[in-house]
Amino acid sequence: MSNNSITMALAGNPNAGKTTLFNRLTGARQHVGNYPGITVAHKEGHFTQDDQKVTLTDLPGTYSLTAYSVEEIVTRDFLTTQKPDVVINIVDASNIERNLYLTTQFLEMGVPLIIALNMIDVAKDRGIEIQSQKLAELLGVTVVPIVARSGEGTEELIRQAINVAKSDKIWTSRDISYGDDLDEVLMEIITLINESSFLVNNYNPRFTGIKYLEHDDQMLTKGQEADPLLAKKLEQTVGSISDHLLKTMDVYPEAIIADHRYGFIKSIVRQGVMTHAFDIDRLYTSDKIDKVLTNRLLGPLFMLAILFGLYQFTFSWSELPVTWMEGLFGWLGGIVENTLPEGMLKSMIISGVIDGVGGVLGFVPLIMFMFFGIAVLEDSGYLARVAFMMDRVFRIFGLHGSSVMPFIVSGGIAGGCAVPGVMATRTLRSPKERMATLLTVPFMNCGAKVPVLILLIGAFFSDHKAMYMFLFTMLAWLVALLAAKFLRMTVLKGESTPFVMELPPYRFPTLQGLLIHTWERTWQYIKKAGTVILAISILLWALMTFPGLQESDRLTFQTERDKITSTYPKTVQEEIQNITAEITLLSADAAELLEKLRKIDQNESAAALRNSVAGKIGRFFEPVSSYAGFDWKTNIAMLGGFAAKEVIISTLGTVYSMGEIESDDAGTLGQRLVKDPNWNSVVAISALIFIMFYAPCFVTVVCIAKEASWKWAFFSMAFNTGFAFLASVAVFQIGTFFG
CATH class of the missing domain: 3.40.50.300 (P-loop containing nucleotide triphosphate hydrolases)
Structure with missing residues (x-):
């Protein structure tokens, strides 16, 4: 101190x-x-x-x-x-x-x-x-x-x-008797430890002795590193008593220790520490609720209804705030458009920052409402019941009941993150169940995927947003479980282990707790958009801007402008040249000329984008990606998603503000996609499937490598992307076949 x-x-x-x-x-x-x-x-x-x-x-x-x-x-x-x-x-x-x-x-x-x-x-x-x-x-x-x-x-x-x-109190180990046999051996071990000062800097001698009797792997390793000879002697001593107990009582020392600890606790409690005012076997409120909510038949139905209700609440309450946010970023874009002179800086701010990052931040209200709903489920104790009920399903697919939590943390109810989900697999003691869980949690709809799903669902299925979000959540679970079953039947064969879980009592969440949890998660989303996504958006803007058009191509477009302009009277040309932000009324000829010039500008922007580094990469993959319905512009966004899934939105925002569709007239990003002839509802579903299931983001890949190995990290990228592409091709081809 x-x-x-x-x-x-x-x-x-x-x-x-x-x-x-x-x-x-x-x-x-x-x-x-x-x-x-x-x-x-x-x-x-x-x-x-x-x-x-x-x-x-x-x-x-x-x-x-x-x-x-x-x-x-x-x-x-x-x-x-x-x-x-x-x-x-x-x-x-x-x-x-x-x-x-x-x-x-x-x-x-x-x-x-x-x-x-x-x-x-x-x-x-x-x-x-x-x-x-x-x-x-x-x-x-x-x-x-x-x-x-x-x-x-x-x-x-x-x-x-x-x-x-x-206080000056000297804290020493509390002696609990473990029976004559173990007490005698324990005293012998403590004597040896004290004589050699074995691990005494960190551990009380009695505690060390008990851990040796419990065959604690970490303590045995520390002992071998500190004093190999004494460690071996202690292990032999423990081995002798273990053999004796197995022969005489058919029990291991750790079981006897646990029994005597509970005996000590019972002796304490029965000395007037705890009294019952009424029958302890009666059903408490939580038990009565669980009779319904965890019922084998009714429980899953309530679970699905609650999940659907969460999405209905999220979309209904967030619609107006999301519209305000879109209007805010549209207003900012207009200010920059009318303030800054034409050039690279203006292009970067509008296309790279406002249309890129703004597209991600526009979903903040929706994300906030979703996180609030999830916090209610968590803090009330209901998510523990979800884990309990899902255990019955998980065992069918060769997973452990404890795998449920990593799935939920990763976005099983949408909005989580695969990184803590991967880390949460540490609690699984079976290596093969742990690996199967670790490799499949990235299939969940994490917080990074949610805005992309909402964008496409809102654009192409706006009348049934909650239903589609619910269906795609169910699909994520189904695919993850099927993938786990495939892994458990092939590269990760092995028996399933039993699952035991404590169900906490239901509690009314506190408003303070709900607000803290909601803001914490929302702030993480905002922070990521303002740092990682911003940096990647600017990088992708640069890749979509350079090297630009060759001088001969630029002259071709300029010649086309001059040719069209020359067909109009000089007064009309002057009207166009003198246009300011305040002028809203133009003559019919001037409006016609302006529209033709804008069309040339769009074509020039589209040509520049196609000739950029990103454009060339997107076109390189187009012969293959077209089987899934993805054109070269979509390919650019999907490639950006390998870094972080939110980048898909920011990249699409940048692509469609630099490409063929005039951003001033196109409205929101969703409206721009709907107007693009390369997009339709079948392409949208194909894209949703691919985005949900292809390679985890870069941070998750690194986390998988740390928790397992780079071999499994690369396997995850290849396996997930291969499956996602095949599924998208199937969806697009079948959907196109049926019109």
Whole structure:
């Protein structure tokens, strides 16, 4: 502990309210979810209590400190290497026995500890009363009842935590008996550890001994690196007792340790710590709701109805704000058009920035409404039920129930991101199930794809936007599951593993929490549009601008202008030359001449675009892409989408402001596409299929490489793009055949 700041760590089971408390104390914009595994790395925040500065770290939700999952490893490593001044253990008062299992391991670890007994309101509703003072006496640590969602008791918690951090108490390991056989071996191991100072800088000797008995892989590796001879001796000692227990009791040491921990917890709880006001077997409100919402027959129907309702809400409420945003960027384009002189700078600002990035930012209101709806589903606890119900389906396709969360995080209800989805696969313990999940989560409709889907659906299927969005979401799930089944039957053969999941109680989301979650995700979208998308849009504008037309071609267009102009009287020519922004009325001849000159300008722009670097690349692929209905201009946008899917919109905006269609008259990008003879509803569906399923964005590819290998990253790009193109060709050819 420094003189100025105290370091605290929040630790506890998933769904115990840990991150909710973190947000309340620090004001940090961290997402709160009602399902396990939402926090994959610790987050840090700062606040001041009674003039005392506090640095607070939110650790991943975990049930144990044995290194079975990434959450357990992250939590344990932080506590042993960073050594916070105090650990605040969040315990769910309505599930106290299960939550105290982690508490016993903190006690064995010997960390400075205080217990935050959270959700006492939920416990009270269930007829459970916890005597916090009695619990504190029996465990030997401070216990403070709180309600993290409302803030009740949180100030007292922090005051007590500061007192613990500042106290001179020497924290030692709490001794829990594991039976005569294990206790005797454990004392022998502790003696050997103390004699050699084995791993004592980071771990309490008793804790190290217990981890050896539990055959903790990470601890065994650390031991072999620190002292190979002693590590081997400890492993032999553990091996002997393991063999003895298997022969005499047919059980492993870790099972005995778990049983005795729960026995210790029961002995604590039964000493007047917990009482029930009424029958503990009665159905609580959440259980009654689940009888309907997770019913085998009705549950999936409600799930589909809720999803469709989400899209109906999103499109209905966002229509007017989206129109305002389109008008805003149209107004900005008009100002630049009438202010800046003709030249490269004007072209870049209008075509590269306003029509490019503006096309992406125009969907901000819609994205915001969608994120708000998803936040309601998450914070209420319903998404955990979606995962529970989807497990039945996932097993058919060779995936694990825990694969549901990576799919949802990646955009299973549209609007997620494949990067955290790929990272969330770390919680899967089966390597082949993990790899199958990792390779198929990019098929989901992430937040980058959503604006592109909305653009094309809004342009070509405007009367049924919610229905088409719903159908394409269902299609993403179906294709991802079929792809997973294909992988599990070929390159990733193996048995499926069982799935166990805790369903948190339903809760009314707080308005503050919903606004934080909505703004956090929306801001990420805006930030990406203002940085990555802006840079790529300007780069693509340059590729679509240079090298430009050759001098001879420019002279040809100029000659054509001069020839047409010369056929009109001099007074008409002067009327055209003296045109200003304020002049709105022209003679019939002048208007006719102006229209002819604009047509030549459009043809010149189109020729320049075709001759640009991007144009040549797009035309190079056109003989093949035409089978899917994509012309060379669409190819440019699709190639840009390899970097980030939002770039498809910005590139189309740039292409159609530099190409054949006059941007001043064409209206929004969607209207420009509808007017283009190369686009129709069949091409739109073909493009939607390709965009949904072709190669993940560059950042996701890098993430796959880090989580697996570059071999699998390249496989993902090739497999996804190949499948997407074949599917698009099939859609276009069949659609064209039937007219």
